[in-house]
Amino acid sequence: MNIEQAKKRINELREAIEYHNYKYYVEDQPEISDFDYDKLLRELEELEAKFPELITPDSPTQRVGGKPLEGFETVVHNVPMQSLSDVFNENELYEFDNRVKTALHSQEVEYVVELKIDGLSVSLEYENGTFIRGSTRGDGVIGEDVTQNLKTIKSIPLKLQEKIPYLEVRGEVFISRDNFIKLNEQREAMEEPLFANPRNAAAGSLRQLDPRVTAGRKLDIYIFNVQQVQGKNFNTHAESLEYLKNQGFKVSPTYNVFKDIKDVYGEILRLGESRGTLPFEIDGAVVKVNSLRQRDALGSTSKSPRWAVAFKFPAERKETVIKDIYVQVGRTGALTPNAILEPVRLAGTTVSRATLHNIDYIRQKDIRIGDTVIVQKAGDIIPEVVEVVKEKRKGGEKEFHMPTHCPVCGAEVLREEGEAVTRCTGIECPAQLMRNIIHFASRDAMNIEGLGPAIIEQLLEKDLIKGAADLYYLKFEDLVNMDRMGKKSAENLLNAIEKSKGNDLSRVLYAFGIRLIGQRAAKLLADHFGSIDRLVQANVEDLTQIHEIGDKMAQSVVNFFKQEQSKDTIEKLRRAGVNLQSLKKEAIKDNRFEGLTFVLTGTLTNYTRSEAANIIESFGGKVSGSVSKKTSYVLAGEEAGSKLDKANQLGVKVINEQEFQEMIK
Template sequence: MVSPEIKARAEALRREIEHHNYLYYVLDRPVITDDQYDRLMQELIRLEAEYPSLVTPDSPTQRVGGQVQQGFQSVPHRVPMLSLANAFSEADLREFDRRVCGNLPGEPVEYVVELKIDGLAISLTYENGLLVRGATRGDGAQGEDITANLRTIKAIPLRLKEAVPFLEVRGEAYMPKDSFSRLNEARQEAGEPLFANPRNAAAGSLRQLDPAVTAARQLSIYMYAIGHLEGRQISSHAAGLTWLRQLGLRVNEHYRVCRDIEQVIDYCAKWQEKRFQLPYAIDGLVIKVNSLDQQQRLGATLKSPRWAIAYKFPAEQAVSTIKDIIVRVGRTGVLTPTAVLEPVQLAGTTVSKATLHNEDVIRQKDIRIGDKALVQKAGDIIPEVVQVFPEQRNGKEKVFTMPATCPACGAPVTRAAGEAAHRCTNRYCPAIAREGIIHFVSRGAMDIAGLGESIVTQLIKAGLVRDAADLYSLRYEDLIKLERMGARSSHNLLQAIEASKSNSLARLLFALGIRHVGERAAKVLAQHFGSLTAIMNATFEDLTVIPEIGPKIAESVVDYFARPDHRRLVERLAEAGVNMQEAGQPNPAELPLAGKTFVVTGTLAAFSRQAAQAAIEQLGGKVAGSVSKKTDYLVVGENPGSKYEKARQLGIAILNEAEFIALLKHNEN
């Protein structure tokens, strides 16, 4: 039996320790010494060890658990965590402002400018003020549950100062420069590989299966936005930041509310000069419309919000020598010239290769093998050659020309009129196959663990694999003969290949490598159509009526499935048992309006255009944007326009709104 006095003392210790954590890790204003803090913590540890019933989930002693996790579970975000579009100049920022103001005619627009911390985006979920989950951004819609690791970060309160019913808050976990230096020094002494930069170190630390490892890395965090909130109304982004700080969350103090884009530009220029004085790395600033009402009305594209943009600092630059120019063949057959450089340090990493994009860029910049070159990281990610220095040439430099034949298979190389890209003409080119298979098995796609680039290369060279479908015919006898493939790794790989058959339709669609179809577009298509067969047979009109699918994606999807070899690939994947159906979706072919194409024109009284489309699609029908011979029904509202006349000329069945409603009700039964 625990006495009331002991219970009260344990509760007092918990609150006092969390208060000092807040002062130290959030406000950077400690009021007691480390020794005094340690004595408080030791007393609480002793009480909880003697009376286990005193342990609560939000106790400071529970930040570092001893149990190693088996893996990370996928968890959905209540509101998608979209990535930001980038700006690289004042002109880009003014263009962003022009778009925002153009969509809010006559309205004053304030912006909030925040430092763009170079770390890992995460979300924290609090229920009734208690931390219940922490996750990575992942693909934006779903992330990995890394709650145990995030609980080790002392800047994250386990209990908020207000019992908010529900709060999902977004932030950036990062590794301070001092922690990064100490970590790399320790790894160097231990003979372990060094981390390239603090961002990579933070990401790697948060994906440790043992939370104790994460705790030792001394990460911190800044919260920058409310993702979803229940129980309170917030009118502006700046007010939200103030409130988050009042809750006990750590918010970066270097943000500013700007009345116009000129103040935004001035603030960006200020931090471009001061950024290296900070104890943590930043790679730019984030500009957001302050009014949450305006944010909601501006909305978002498929990938990024229209009300925010990331201003990226100009890349760090260095001078190197171009030792050679090699050509790589990508999964779409495009040949990309790449400069082989004398290794040089850029933005915390060693750079030995840089993309040259295409032959036109090489000609425009007059890049030659042997040149001295100015190299930078575009967006601090992709190394590229900015310019060369012709005045430093010694006469030994060599002019580069794109090869007439593919360096991987020897097939002719073509360049279509109006395109900058050179392409291999052999659709069975081993390099194309290799890159396509590497993409197919990658983490965001079919996620086949153990099937790395070297194994894929060996499988192709051995003639065991020509495309992704061949992976599902591999046998133990095939794998055991490969280098670095023992009995255990061969069995594990076969199990991973078998497990991938049950992946979602969205993963499979992304894995196919259709141009312009990223992870988000693949999910939209999978949810809309429900099966790969329906997507394969969709017309351009079928695709463009989907709100998030534009003409470029639609054209790419239609072109991809127009090729017989791509259809055969899908058939073989289906024959191998790969899932072709979106989970929870009925088979579209079995729905009552399957195979029927509708066009809606005019204004309906009981339906918006989107609601009418949804009602048709729910019953298996398709909605097209224009009338053709393939149209089965034209649904007519008030002021129908030219579609009505064309439907009459073609003899297409015409339904008024009452007849349309009757058709829907009849097929719902």
């Protein structure tokens, strides 16, 4: 294929892919399967790889950005991105109508009513029909350039149907309710902080320095206003939205035109009733003057336009009764008490359960089984108990107590001092199995290459494994028929599992995910006891004899190994031939680091921290987890944190990776 043929085919593929993006992400009416779509995209990627000179910024392959950004450039908005004035009731809405009509000296005013989607406001700019820049609202005058991240949102057209000289539109980036719940489930599984609501999730996702992270968050957008346009004229706001829709934009999902302010209020009430049935979160409705000529006449204050207001919906609250309280076990082993309620209609849906967060929350609000309570939806999504109506108590209400054993697997539960969360300690607990196995197979643990979350999820769904140790009993025929596996992939995975059997005991201990035991502590335990059998027999006093192992860590180790599930896992690993001994330390090459203590911080380019620690120890040095006056060197990689700050405070010498390599030559 010559370059002219490639150019023709590339253009055909781009048009087809963008057409199917529009059908899927804007109209929600896909015409081809995901498999066929992926084939088109793969062919385009292969052609662009062969002919890189044909890659353009508006190609669908450019939707997922490359390397992470160092920071965001600032953008000065030519048209300020103002915020709207709020109204909270019918009277305030009528006052807005009076102000508009008085200022215009006219009773003939049309209003457009739209949903107020709760997300992050952005500006999109197009030159000659091509998307050139996207920015956040910022303070309304200066925002941040987030073009690469916005390109990952497939409902944003990279190319318009009409090549007008310039167009700037404003829209709201958001995350759907379903994707928000899935995102928090993923974060919980990886023990990352949860997002409080979809708006925070959208804002945090759009401001990621790595566009690949943004791409994985499944953000969406609705366009709701033309900020600037050249080569086109509009008379009304509704007309401009129709034009944008025809250009490939996903515009406000509901916008109706009304001449009477009473009808406007009726539409607001209707939208308020529908909020619980929408796939995304809203916090109100927006009322805008439809005529663009009248908008110009009304103008703006320094903060907000005079031609629009936001009608804010209050958080809907209802009274109901707690019939019972049950405990749910999350993917991290956290036990969360939940209330079973007398069913009540709330924000458009029937609510029969509500989260009670933790035992401290229950005690602070004095929540009891049988209480009459007020409930609302946090962020209009998660039902929660706000307060107890204590004057309605009859005396038969019962206090709730957290269980001493996991309701799912029966293992003991533990609440660390200073923590609000109570956790299950069972390594084989079905409720947290997915997260445990992901950790077990991770690079710093057993390092089983090719065993990612998607494969683990399939293994669990097909009932091929019930715990991490079962990985070592998988057979070729178990794997080869799994989705996206195939013969070669199955063989590679089995080889990786087999290879992991030879890991040092320290990796096995870290893979167990024992609370408070990280890589450093796992290595100390393995080196000191030499075998899993000796470690299992150790008590708290034995463990605290090891430097850096404190009382809490020691108690956590003892609690872990006394669990029947832990004993079962160890026996399965032993029968499978997994090494449960500390391997002999690498012979000392020379003593150049004798008497020196190193602390590692940040991300290294050429080594993992474990590899760097092994090198230091092979030259007679020691590696510590904390910086003190006795520290000889701090080896700092990228994004070094508090350890680097402490080293500078104490005057400890800091070296980079290049200096370290010179030292070990």
